[in-house]
Amino acid sequence: MLTQKAKYGLKALLMLAQQEQGEFTLVAEIAERQKLPRKYLELILLELRKQGFLHSQRGKHGGFRLAKPADQITFGQIIRVLDGPLAPFPCASLTGYRKCEDCTDEQVCAVRKQMRRVRDAMAAILDSTTLAEAAAQGVAADPAAEPALA
């Protein structure tokens, strides 16, 4: 399960991906339009800026904008920055590998093997989905195409 943090970050970036190239958007405006807690969002955007996804400017006419084209930022990158590795377990992670305390033979561990498969499937989607694509799809969606869940 991802955290609110990652969700907020993704939502904010998607919104910025739909702005005019080079235009700055205020944190306050993002927070309001997306209904996100303003101060918390600030922290998140700061983090994304430090990781090179956002460019910011202070003072009047300041705000945030993407630091690179929306088709060069993937969901996977963002989630890893905000929530850490994608893999269900550390022992199945490429980017955040850590051995299990209790594992006697990792090469044979059936749990790890399956979790690697899951990780790979997640990564295949998340590392290939860019902000640009997602923004386009999200907006162009036909409401009737997807029935409500239960």
Next chain:
Amino acid sequence: MLTQKAKYGLKALLMLAQQEQGEFTLVAEIAERQKLPRKYLELILLELRKQGFLHSQRGKHGGFRLAKPADQITFGQIIRVLDGPLAPFPCASLTGYRKCEDCTDEQVCAVRKQMRRVRDAMAAILDSTTLAEAAAQGVAADPAAEPALA
């Protein structure tokens, strides 16, 4: 990220899947062989029993065994019991759906759309992988086939 609980549960069940049909195994033995904390494992097995995955017997010659054939128990079922829904966000879940507080239009939410794809990919793997398969693969694995991660 899954919890230790789910990992412990999966490991224990996989071990039981490799026992003779109908034979009982002690919690203490599972804990020792898999290097898991005994008391915590008890809780987990209890939960799995209540959900119909395990059968147990008390007293001498007691212990736990699978309540159904190993090819009828999937990773997905187990993880849902121990850790809850698979989906990255509640709004993308089939089994544990909950609306996002901040979502204005769910039908258009690009984040949700992508998370549904991720959920579906995870479910496709986890709901089709049985204990029987995983146990067979885990044991038959060729150590040289999978290089160490970093």
Next chain:
DNA sequence: CTATTCTCTAGTAAATCGCTAGGGAAATAG
């Protein structure tokens, strides 16, 4: 200089995780 807006550090309440403790109840052995 002043208003604006991001920047940064702290703090914090609540929830969750990953256990441990300990006694109770059922089954079996003798």
Next chain:
DNA sequence: CTATTTCCCTAGCGATTTACTAGAGAATAG
């Protein structure tokens, strides 16, 4: 019947993480 084994069940608890809020500081525009 008694003792032993083993699961059953409830409680609790320390550490960590989550999801924020507060508030002062620094840059920028006008």
